[in-house]
Amino acid sequence: MEDEDTLRGKYLIFTMGNELYGMEIRYITEIISIQPITEVPEMPEYVKGITNLRGKIIPVMDARLRFKKAVREYDGRTCIIVIDTIGTSIGLIVDSVAEVLTMNDEDITTLPEMGKGGHKYIKGIGKTGGNINLLLDCQKLLTGDELDMLGAMA
Template sequence: MTTHSTQSAIPIHGESLEYLAFTLGHEEYGVSIQKVQELRGYDAVTHIANAPEFIKGVVNLRGIIVPIIDMRIKFNLGTPTYDQFTVVVILNINNRVVGMVVDSVSDVITLTPEQIKPAPEMGGAVDTNYLVGLGTVDERMLILVDIDRLMSSNEMGLIQQHAA
């Protein structure tokens, strides 16, 4: 298994890692629980002019201006709907606080290295650079997102620009 230069979410040497499982559309995803600061319901956001569509806006979270990103829009998974199940996952990534809108959150799953398979090549349909791999637990399969890579990409630099 390859390792990344960032403090990656790939377990090494038999250690288990915990992932917060969330849904987007019909798929289940996972993000390292170490990056999760808190979970919140979806509230109204302050929209920012000329921001990319996936940046829903910003919220004031205890004095910190937090950009809110809709992952369904980011991953081209159709038009998002916001209801009582919609959750904003507040993440702390490289000392930046970012909110990630997901359809729902289910639970925290512990995965061992043996339960994580490399992400298959998708032929450009999906950018696999942002994926840690696929985690399997019984009949469940989680698409594990390397949130550090996703949120430190050039595109995400726009978030900071528009939130400032």
């Protein structure tokens, strides 16, 4: 419970293209450079495969493809954010990691209604220093079926 308090309001900010995204630091296990990924047949396009992280096999998905963004070559800044969501470790490939920010409740607003779907992964909008950060809901990045599928891979 004490750890929960020290992590409250802390977000890891990362980039995909020109957009800034954030996720609560309490879900993040570690950040690693891009690793060799073994493809697994018959997976959705956004699931790149699995990687061996110090003896633990974890599924890896490309955040760009998950959010229906254009494919981009991986480079020296590309990294994998390893998150633990609902008891499953997943690697999330992002363009780059920017910083860790502390945001208070008053810095976060809800996403305006913009029609059906399109923002089921977005928990809110963080406003910091003139920037807008789309804050992801780590609990909703994957559906129950997707979690079961990825959990079976590990």
